[in-house]
Amino acid sequence: MDLDKSMIGIASEPYSAVVEQEHVAQFAQAIGDDNPVYVNEAYAKTTAYKGTTVPPTFLVALGSNAKFPLKLDFKRMLHGEQEFIYHHPVRIGDKLDCTMTVTDVYDRVGKSGTMQFLVLDTNMTTADGALVAVSRNTIIYRQAQKEAK
Incomplete structure (x- = not known):
């Protein structure tokens, strides 16, 4: 499967994640x-957080529960970039409702040819719908290998 702009907006099934102290x-x-x-x-x-919170990169551990409808070839995928956008501190005990969505698809030409980029945003909200954080993952999707004859 190659990527194209028609994929923008495709989303995972919503899922929930509880932030546990031990985790x-x-x-x-x-x-x-x-x-x-x-x-x-x-x-x-006693800190500006006014309570326990999570390490800045912890949200990556909450994205693994997404059931994503796109069937991507994992052999073609490289991790390009990870970004975390916090709107509120994430607290121990928080139950976050999460949905992963394709927010961008684009191409770049590099030394080895054209590479495709897939941007996935996982929005994390409280039960009342308030946006707590976004975990943004950019995946580099390499060209398919041509079969040897």
Whole structure:
């Protein structure tokens, strides 16, 4: 499958993710970030966050539950870029309703030929619909390999 602009707007089934203390602590340990704002509520209340929050890149761990309707060839995919746009701090115990959507498709010519780019935004909202954060993932989709004869 090649990518084209008609894919913009295609979305995953909505799914929910609960931000659990143990998961946040494990994530922080895995990335080597021992900031107490992620695990120590008493300390975190004295900060600008006014409570425990998650490491900035934690949202990537919440995107793996998406059931996405596009059938992409994983062998052609490279991770291009990841961006996190926060509107509110994400808190331990938050239940986030998530939907992943194709927001852009474009081509760029590089040394090895034309590459396609797929931009996926995962919007994360509260139960009342308030946007908490967007996890934006840009995937580089390489050209299909020609079969040898």
